[in-house]
Amino acid sequence: MFKSNPYHNKTAQWVVYVLFFGALAFVPVLSDDAFMMNQFATYGVFGMLALSISLCWGFGGILNLGQGIAFGLGAYGMAMTMQMQSQDPETSPMPPFMLNNSVEQLPLMWEPFWHTGWGIFIALAVPTLFCVIFGTIMFRARVSGPFFAIMSLAMLSAWYTIILDSQPFTNGVNGISPPAPLSIGGFEIDPYSGFIYWMVLFLLAAMTLIIKLITTSKFGLIVQAVRADSERVRFLGYSVSYYETVIYAVSGFIAAIAGCCWVVAVQYVSPAQLDVSFSISMVIWAGIGGRMSLLGSIIGAFMIQGGQSYLGDEFLATWLLILGGFFIFVVRFLPKGLAGLLESGLGLLVAKPAAERESAPGPVAGAKVQG
Amino acid sequence: MGILEIHNLSKDYSGTVVLNDFSLDVVELTLCCLLGPNGAGKTTTMDMITGRQKPSSGRILLNDNDITGLDEHEIARRGIGRKFQVPAVFKDLTVRQNLEVAYSRQTSPFKNMFRFRDPGMERKLDEVATQVGLTQRLAIEAGTLSHGETQWLEIGMVLMQDPQILLMDEPAAGMTEQEIDKTSRMFNELKKTKTLVVVEHDMAFVREIADVVTVMHMGAHLATGSIDQIEANARVREVYLGSEEH
Ligand SMILES: Nc1ncnc2c1ncn2[C@@H]1O[C@H](COP(=O)(O)OP(=O)(O)OP(=O)(O)O)[C@@H](O)[C@H]1O
Ligand SMILES: [Mg+2]
Numbered sequence: 001m002f003k004s005n006p007y008h009n010k011t012a013q014w015v016v017y018v019l020f021f022g023a024l025a026f027v028p029v030l031s032d033d034a035f036m037m038n039q040f041a042t043y044g045v046f047g048m049l050a051l052s053i054s055l056c057w058g059f060g061g062i063l064n065l066g067q068g069i070a071f072g073l074g075a076y077g078m079a080m081t082m083q084m085q086s087q088d089p090e091t092s093p094m095p096p097f098m099l100n101n102s103v104e105q106l107p108l109m110w111e112p113f114w115h116t117g118w119g120i121f122i123a124l125a126v127p128t129l130f131c132v133i134f135g136t137i138m139f140r141a142r143v144s145g146p147f148f149a150i151m152s153l154a155m156l157s158a159w160y161t162i163i164l165d166s167q168p169f170t171n172g173v174n175g176i177s178p179p180a181p182l183s184i185g186g187f188e189i190d191p192y193s194g195f196i197y198w199m200v201l202f203l204l205a206a207m208t209l210i211i212k213l214i215t216t217s218k219f220g221l222i223v224q225a226v227r228a229d230s231e232r233v234r235f236l237g238y239s240v241s242y243y244e245t246v247i248y249a250v251s252g253f254i255a256a257i258a259g260c261c262w263v264v265a266v267q268y269v270s271p272a273q274l275d276v277s278f279s280i281s282m283v284i285w286a287g288i289g290g291r292m293s294l295l296g297s298i299i300g301a302f303m304i305q306g307g308q309s310y311l312g313d314e315f316l317a318t319w320l321l322i323l324g325g326f327f328i329f330v331v332r333f334l335p336k337g338l339a340g341l342l343e344s345g346l347g348l349l350v351a352k353p354a355a356e357r358e359s360a361p362g363p364v365a366g367a368k369v370q371g
Numbered sequence: 372m373g374i375l376e377i378h379n380l381s382k383d384y385s386g387t388v389v390l391n392d393f394s395l396d397v398v399e400l401t402l403c404c405l406l407g408p409n410g411a412g413k414t415t416t417m418d419m420i421t422g423r424q425k426p427s428s429g430r431i432l433l434n435d436n437d438i439t440g441l442d443e444h445e446i447a448r449r450g451i452g453r454k455f456q457v458p459a460v461f462k463d464l465t466v467r468q469n470l471e472v473a474y475s476r477q478t479s480p481f482k483n484m485f486r487f488r489d490p491g492m493e494r495k496l497d498e499v500a501t502q503v504g505l506t507q508r509l510a511i512e513a514g515t516l517s518h519g520e521t522q523w524l525e526i527g528m529v530l531m532q533d534p535q536i537l538l539m540d541e542p543a544a545g546m547t548e549q550e551i552d553k554t555s556r557m558f559n560e561l562k563k564t565k566t567l568v569v570v571e572h573d574m575a576f577v578r579e580i581a582d583v584v585t586v587m588h589m590g591a592h593l594a595t596g597s598i599d600q601i602e603a604n605a606r607v608r609e610v611y612l613g614s615e616e617h
Contacts, residue, residue, distance in 0.1 A: 217487055218484075218486035219480055221472055222483060234442070235421060235423075240444070
């Protein structure tokens with residue numbers, strides 16, 4: 001029996017987080033299947049996306065159905081960087097697909113990608129900057145809840161169409177498949193190796209722990225208050241739109257990193273990464289795993305994507321139905337997802353003092369700001 | 372010259388006039404009570420001062436600076452704190468967390484990301500918790516407080532902000548006799564260092580705390596004076612006849 005729910009114990013949480021990532025770090029030691037390492041690395045990328053959704057939706061209360069924008073832009077940036085590594089200013093200054101589209105000269109927006117450092121910087125900066133601008137416009141105008149979700153979805157569709165229709169610059173529906181792996185300072189990142197797995201896992205673990213730390217700071221407390229009653233927080237002197245924009249942009253930055261890692265691992269990007277259904281899957285991972293828990297969301301992504309690849313082969317046609325049904329079940333009966341199930345499970349182990357068990361909580365005072 | 376001056380404030384909601392050329396001067400380190408029957412426009416006046424609503428016309432000056440039409444958080448940062456008529460505390464957070472959030476000297480999200488322990492805040496929190504008598508209740512969820520305690524918590528939150536001017540919308544509503552006594556002692560202590568504007572219907576409470584009383588009626592200024600002058604005022608009596616409260 002515990003005095004209070006161990007689920008809420010800060011030390012216990014840190015121990016679980018560290019153990020979880022520590023255990024995952026040993027996977028390449030146990031297996032040297034290069035194909036599996038690559039596949040697990042992509043799961044790590046999905047984990048990053050789930051983390052970003054958990055931060056934005058679970059922690060910040062901002063339902064974002066357009067996370068594919070930041071993911072896709074990051075991925076395109078990385079794909080362009082890798083593509084240009086295979087080009088030569090003298091002999092072949094232009095990617096082959098451009099020649100097929102009879103483009104005469106390397107488009108201006110491709111120029112910075114000659115330089116790997118600049119390329120990666122742009123791959124991360126552009127999506128983040130987009131989130132800062134779009135977020136500022138939306139949150140200043142106090143767009144929130146389902147309205148923001150719809151706007152983010154509309155934005156996603158707009159980006160999808162732009163990329164699809166800019167055939168000469170993006171190779172349209174075929175996307176970009178850089179011919180060689182990313183090499184940084186002479187070191188080539190082999191996408192079929194333990195290294196890529198460790199790289200993705202390291203980034204995922206580092207970002208998760210940093211976000212976890214931030215949620216325990218004063219910033220975290222203010223965001224909790226914003227989620228409970230954003231109207232009231234304004235009168236304490238905090239700019240709610242600023243806080244919302246920061247969360248949205250940090251979440252977008254994480255998704256951009258995920259996009260970069262994705263292309264390093266699969267050497268491919270296409271408008272499919274900005275498909276509406278993919279962005280909605282991200283929300284489903286977090287919803288099922290437990291959006292209020294960073295780790296829960298990540299595990300949700302692992303479970304669902306893992307299930308999709310291993311069970312999906314047999315159930316291919318019914319997989320989406322199973323997933324949809326499961327999601328509805330979770331939303332209806334487990335609003336805090338599987339992590340919430342664990343929370344209430346551990347709550348049963350708490351020894352309640354007799355007095356507290358008898359008397360119900362006092363009258364609930366306080367309401368949203370009304371007058 | 373008041374620390375807070377309201378000049379000819381008007382507000383109408385698509386034709387319905389709620390405030391009509393209302394002016395008010397609040398003198399530093401005094402407690403001004405704002406009275407008026409239901410619907411007189413007291414809460415609306417506070418909405419205008421704190422930026423929750425934008426006036427149709429008129430100006431609001433704080434320390435001779437025009438603050439009309441600024442955003443809520445900008446006005447709060449300039450030193451105006453507000454307690455709402457329906458107590459607005461964060462029910463899911465603990466009493467301590469409610470007070471911590473309200474300590475808003477540092478409002479930048481990036482700086483607050485690296486703020487885990489804050490000795491200045493701890494000291495202020497101890498002081499305020501003692502002042503509002505919630506030292507024993509810090510660890511519980513704010514949603515489980517009694518009505519009177521919730522009022523005190525919100526007053527405590529305003530104190531954590533450490534504003535120059537405190538706007539209190541019906542702070543004693545729903546309190547027991549003893550709680551009201553305690554609150555009036557608290558306010559009399561507060562006005563030594565702060566300027567307060569208090570909306571209240573309970574005349575005994577007003578008598579205890581008010582330095583000056585202003586009465587509103589149908590969005591307009593009706594009378595200003597000491598509590599005795601106001602109670603003797605024929606027009607005020609007329610307005611309150613039949614609508615007397617408590
Ligand atoms: N958003 C709005 N749209 C239309 N009318 C409004 C709006 N907000 C307030 N009013 C009206 O303005 C008038 C003044 O309301 P206000 O809340 O300021 O009164 P009050 O003096 O605080 O009254 P009480 O003592 O009941 O709190 C009321 O008649 C109210 O119906
Ligand atoms: Mg009112």
